Amino acid sequence: MRISFSFSTIKLVKMAGQFKPKRPKLAPNAEKSYFESYADITVHEEMLGDDIRTNIYKKALLNSKNAIKDKVVLDVGAGTGILSCFCVQAGAKKVYAVEASSIAEQAKKVIMANGLQDQIDVIQGVMEDITLPEKVDVIVSEWMGYCLLYESMLTSVISARDKWLKEGGLLFPDSAMLYIAPICDDEIMVDKVNFWNDMEEVYGVDMSCLLPFARRSLSKEVMVKCISCENVLSHPQLLAHFDLNKVSHHDIQAVHHKFQFSSFGIADFQGFAVWFDVAFSASNSAKMNPIRPGILNGMSQQINDQPPTPQGTVCKHDVSDASKLTNEEPKDLTMEKVRSEAYTEDISSQALILSTSPYKPETHWKQSLLYLDSEIEVAQDSTIAGTITLKPCLNNYRFLSISLKCEVDKKKEIAKTYLMGYELPNKNKEE
Structure with a gap:
């Protein structure tokens, strides 16, 4: 389906970097480059400028004064130190900011x-290599990358916990x-693909033959971009x-999932969106009433109306239970009530949620599009229907490799591999 647009020089200039991730891409085979990228102040400006992200961390910590007061805290990946400061405001006796x-x-x-x-105490060093003077009562970290697992900082949190x-x-x-869902994104088709159809009108040169190449490119x-x-x-x-x-x-x-979606209606299916939510349920009485995945996504009512999700092989200790909880959401949870619960400052009965869903306000993580x-x-x-697998790349575990197989109405299977971290992905290197 071709969608025309009105061409302008301003739009052409803006388009070049519009859909690129703001965080620096990592250089191949260079662990050092990962840490050097976070020495750039613009990365921290982006994260602190995300008021949804920063305010939810602040609320989660300040609402947990009873759990943090007079305790020892470890801040993993402290950056400019703002989460460490929040911990002291919540009553922490000591914070080790690594x-x-x-x-x-x-x-x-x-x-x-x-x-x-x-x-x-600010400690400059790799979390896995440093030694603390004592064990800690609390660990706080903003470790999430694009697609949740890009940059693989979760490994540092796990090591620190253990x-x-x-x-x-x-x-x-x-x-x-x-979370994952199929999408139709006509906007990207206009701005990045059908652009080539308009070159004849703009410059008098027919360049529409480049359309298939532009689409494959x-x-x-993985594209980091907001969708609605x-x-x-589905x-x-x-x-x-x-x-x-x-x-x-x-x-x-290796995070693997088998999916099956039923389309809402007639549309051009152009790929998938992946996003994440994290929950702060480890304080007050919220720990006695843990967050349910359906509420996290802001989609409890819709999820409740669909058949059970096919199970993959993800996190065998808990993913099947999580899916059951998702399908057991109460029928009376409207979208408005879910949103108010997810962002409320009172987490006595429900965990506080940081969501990167397209059903929620925009964060700097946006959504990851395949x-x-x-x-x-x-x-x-x-x-x-199909399968998706996320795993660290073999030659740089900070990078993310995503393997996707899908088919529509049991017709021709599509198989693709997406790499997150390379300017020019090289499939042969990964395999």
Whole structure:
């Protein structure tokens, strides 16, 4: 389906970087480059400028004063130190702010400027390599990357938990959910593909022959971009559920899910969106009433109306239970009530949620989009089935490899591999 647009020079200039991730891409085979990327102040400007992200962390910590007061806290990947400062505001006796990049020097300045140098110790070093003076009562970390697992910082949180967290200690956040849904994204077709159809009108040169190449180029790697809920073609499904109190390094080496979607109506199916939610349920009485994955996604009513999700092999210790909980959501949870619960400051009965869903306000994570080489027309109740696997790349575990297989109405199977981290993905290197 071709959609025309009115061409302008301003739009042409803006288009070049419009859909690129803001965080620096990592250089191949260079662990050092990962930490160096976080020495760039613009990365921290982006994260702190995400007021949804930062305010939810602040609310989660300040609402947990009873759990944090007079406790020892470890901040994994402290950055400029703002989460460490929140922990002191919540009553922490001592905070160890561990940061591997040179931005740690700037964090020390922030802590000095706020008069918190007696309560917060900044330790510059890799979490897996440093030694703390004592074990801790609480671990706080903003470890989530695109597609949740890109950059693989969760491995550092797991290592810190296993080595330094006291028995019965708390984690902020303490669970994470990954979701997937099929999408139609006509906007990207206008801006990045059908652009070539308009060259004859603009410059008098027919370049429409480049359309298939442009479409394939779009689907070489994961695109980080916001979509709206109108782009979603079916009920989202829970791809993975991680309980951070239990998840192991082995659990995140290969996250696999088998899916089957039923299309809402006639549309051009162009790929899939992946997003995540994390929950802060490890404080107050919320720990006695853990978050249910259906509420996290803001889609409980819709999920409740669909047949049970086919089960994959993700996190065997908890994913099947999570899916059952999703399908048992109460019928009277409207979208408005779900949103108010997910963002309320009172978490006495429900965990506080940080969501990157297209049904929620935009965050700097946006959504991660997996485009197909060409669109497929679907109709009401068309079946979109297949599998998806996320795993670290073999030659750089910070990078993410995503293998996707899908088919529509049991017709020709499509198989694609997406790499997150390379400017020019090389499939042969990964395999």
